Every structure is written in structure tokens, then in C-alpha cells.
Amino acid sequence: MQYLVTGGAGFIGANFVRHLVEHTDHHVVVLDKLTYAGNRESLADLDPARVELVVGDICDAELVNQLTAAADVVVHYAAESHNDNSLRDPSAFVNTNLIGTYTLIEAARTHGKRFHHVSTDEVYGDLELDDPNRFNEATAYNPSSPYSATKAGSDMLVRAWVRSFGLQATISNCSNNFGPYQHVEKFIPRQITNVIDGVRPRLYGTGQNVRDWIHANDHSAAVQTIIEKGRIGETYMIGADGEKNNTDVVGLILEYMDQPRDAFDLVTDRPGHDLRYAIDATKLRSELGWEPQYSNFEAGLKATIEWYRANEAWWRPAKEATEAKYRAAGH
Numbered sequence: 001m002q003y004l005v006t007g008g009a010g011f012i013g014a015n016f017v018r019h020l021v022e023h024t025d026h027h028v029v030v031l032d033k034l035t036y037a038g039n040r041e042s043l044a045d046l047d048p049a050r051v052e053l054v055v056g057d058i059c060d061a062e063l064v065n066q067l068t069a070a071a072d073v074v075v076h077y078a079a080e081s082h083n084d085n086s087l088r089d090p091s092a093f094v095n096t097n098l099i100g101t102y103t104l105i106e107a108a109r110t111h112g113k114r115f116h117h118v119s120t121d122e123v124y125g126d127l128e129l130d131d132p133n134r135f136n137e138a139t140a141y142n143p144s145s146p147y148s149a150t151k152a153g154s155d156m157l158v159r160a161w162v163r164s165f166g167l168q169a170t171i172s173n174c175s176n177n178f179g180p181y182q183h184v185e186k187f188i189p190r191q192i193t194n195v196i197d198g199v200r201p202r203l204y205g206t207g208q209n210v211r212d213w214i215h216a217n218d219h220s221a222a223v224q225t226i227i228e229k230g231r232i233g234e235t236y237m238i239g240a241d242g243e244k245n246n247t248d249v250v251g252l253i254l255e256y257m258d259q260p261r262d263a264f265d266l267v268t269d270r271p272g273h274d275l276r277y278a279i280d281a282t283k284l285r286s287e288l289g290w291e292p293q294y295s296n297f298e299a300g301l302k303a304t305i306e307w308y309r310a311n312e313a314w315w316r317p318a319k320e321a322t323e324a325k326y327r328a329a330g331h
């Protein structure tokens with residue numbers, strides 16, 4: 001089969017393309033604009049007979065139509081993905097996350113193609129630290145940031161296209177991913193590469209915010225399971241029971257990099273900072289039989305630290321510009 005993977009040169013998309021190459025015989029066409037977050041090096045070692053990179057915009061209807069017509073399955077990862085950037089300038093988020101998704105689902109409906117929409121747990125807002133509930137497929141949407149609001153809007157577009165036009169689509173809402181090929185703007189790679197550079201990690205606010213961590217490989221396997229076995233029109237939560245607060249995550253990074261666990265600084269909080277995310281993935285586990293394979297967070301974090309140590313040539317070109325943006329925001 002031919003898979004069209006949008007955003008396949010980004011963090012999670014590149015890990016998904018690698019998953020397809022390793023675990024299936026499918027041919028993969030990646031459509032990626034190569035924004036600051038896309039990196040062709042993340043795919044450079046893959047067999048060109050299996051993976052082709054088309055540099056282009058998901059808002060380009062002609063290109064999207066042509067690539068969708070040739071595909072059997074469209075898997076949609078492309079997005080503006082970073083909350084801090086969405087607070088500085090939301091415009092690219094509205095264009096890519098809303099207009100881009102609209103452009104893709106119009107093409108998928110025109111050509112009658114199977115579509116999978118990759119989304120986030122952030123569409124549900126946040127939870128109190130002591131709330132016994134976790135997000136599930138019935139939780140009401142309540143996004144906080146321009147990023148999560150545009151992702152929520154894109155989910156709603158897909159749902160409406162399923163109901164009104166019979167689009168053959170599924171949706172997944174996943175928690176925070178970590179692993180190789182993640183841009184140095186994100187929390188875990190930022191702190192690892194800061195420690196490599198002899199800079200103290202910087203935690204927003206009190207450092208007590210909680211994220212529900214999942215390894216990118218487990219996310220990839222879950223998406224492929226949903227594409228193969230999921231029911232059309234359904235939403236599936238993806239999570240691996242990996243709740244940790246930011247102080248504990250930074251403490252582990254520091255410990256594994258031979259620094260004192262408290263060698264970090266608290267800095268200005270992110271405006272509107274979501275307090276806690278927590279996912280209940282019972283539906284995915286019980287209905288489709290998916291189970292995480294990388295749920296030892298400590299082992300995954302150690303491997304991720306080793307990956308950043310071994311792949312400085314991959315991340316170094318983006319580091320200074322990223323830190324300059326953070327300095328301007330007081331982060």
C-alpha cells in the first residue's frame with residue numbers, strides 16, 4: 001500500500017515513517033514543508049525505494065490533491081506543534097492546523113481515501129493535580145492555548161466530515177511524546193542539550209506541572225493499530241500511564257547526566273500553562289489490543305539522553321536560534 005504521511009520530517013512523523021519501514025512493506029510518501037521543525041536528516045538514512053520526501057505545504061490544494069489521489073492511506077501529522085510559539089504568534093497555527101487539515105480532508109473525501117488524524121490530549125484542557133479522573137474519549141473539549149484551540153478545531157473538522165460526507169477517518173489524541181528526533185525547543189531535549197552545553201535546566205513556574213509521557217515508538221504502533229483495526233468515525237485516546245511532574249523529569253535528566261538533581265532554575269511561567277494531563281487509554285487497549293512496549297520511562301529517558309549525546313550534528317544547528325527565542329520570552 002502507499003501511505004501519504006504529512007509532517008513526516010518532524011519528530012513524531014519521522015518516528016512513524018521509521019516504524020512503517022521496519023514493520024510493514026508499505027511505500028511511504030512524506031509531504032512536509034520543512035519548517036523550522038522539519039528536518040530532512042531525520043529521514044536521510046532510509047531507503048529511497050521505500051520513502052520519498054515531497055517538500056510542500058498541506059495548504060496547497062493542488063499538490064495535496066495529486067498526492068492523495070495516488071495514496072491508499074493518508075496519515076496526518078503535519079502541524080505547528082509548540083505551545084510557546086503559538087503564544088508569540090498564532091497565525092501559522094491557524095493556517096497549518098485548520099486550513100491545512102481542511103485541505104487534506106477535502107482531498108481525502110474527493111478521492112475516497114482512508115484518513116487518520118493525529119491529535120493531542122491538550123484539546124481537553126487540563127486537570128487538577130488531585131483529580132481522580134483522567135481524559136477519555138467522552139471528555140468535553142476545553143483547549144487553553146492557540147495551539148490546542150487549533151488542534152481542537154481540526155478534530156471537529158474531521159468529525160464533521162465523517163458525519164456529513166462519510167469521510168473514512170479515525171482520530172487519535174495522544175499525550176506527551178519523548179524519544180529521538182524531537183526538536184530542541186521541547187522540554188526534554190531542551191534540558192538534555194542545555195546540560196550538554198553546561199547550562200542549567202529551566203523550569204516554568206513552580207515545576208509542579210504534570211505531563212503523561214509516552215515513548216514515540218509506542219505512539220507509532222498505536223496509530224498503525226488504529227489504521228489497521230480502528231472503527232471508522234471513532235476517536236481513540238493514546239497514553240501509557242506515564243504521569244510525572246516536570247521537577248521529577250528534570251531531576252532524572254540531571255542524575256543520569258552526573259549533575260546534582262537540584263541543579264535547575266525556576267523561570268517565568270508560560271501564560272495559561274496547563275497544570276496536568278492524564279490519559280485513560282482503556283478503549284484502545286481493550287478494543288484494539290494495543291499495549292505500550294516502552295513503558296519503562298527511566299530506561300527510555302536514558303536512551304534518549306544517549307541519542308542526543310551521539311547525534312549532536314542533528315540538533316546543534318537549531319540550538320542557538322531556539323534559545324534566543326526563549327531568552328526573549330524570559331524562559
Ligand code: NAD
Binds near residue numbers: 011076082121
Ligand atoms: P513537529 O513540530 O516536530 O513536526 C511537525 C512537522 O510538520 C514538521 O516536520 C514541519 O515541517 C511540518 N509542517 C508544519 N507545517 C506544515 C505545513 N503547512 N505543510 C506541511 N508540513 C508542515 O511536531 P510533532 O511533535 O512531531 O507533532 C506531530 C503531530 O503530533 C502534530 O499534529 C501534533 O499536534 C501531534 N501530537 C504531538 C505530541 C507531542 O508530544 N509532540 C503529542 C500528541 C500529538
Ligand code: DAU
Binds near residue numbers: 119174188270
Ligand atoms: O500533550 C501533548 C502535547 O505535548 C503536544 O500536543 C504538543 O505538541 C507538545 O509540544 C507537548 O506540549 P507541552 O506544552 O506539554 O510540551 P513542552 O515540551 O513544551 O513542555 C512540557 C512541560 O514542560 C510543560 O509543562 C512546560 C514545561 N517546560 C517546557 C520547556 C520548554 C518547562 O518547564 N521548561 C521548558 O524549558
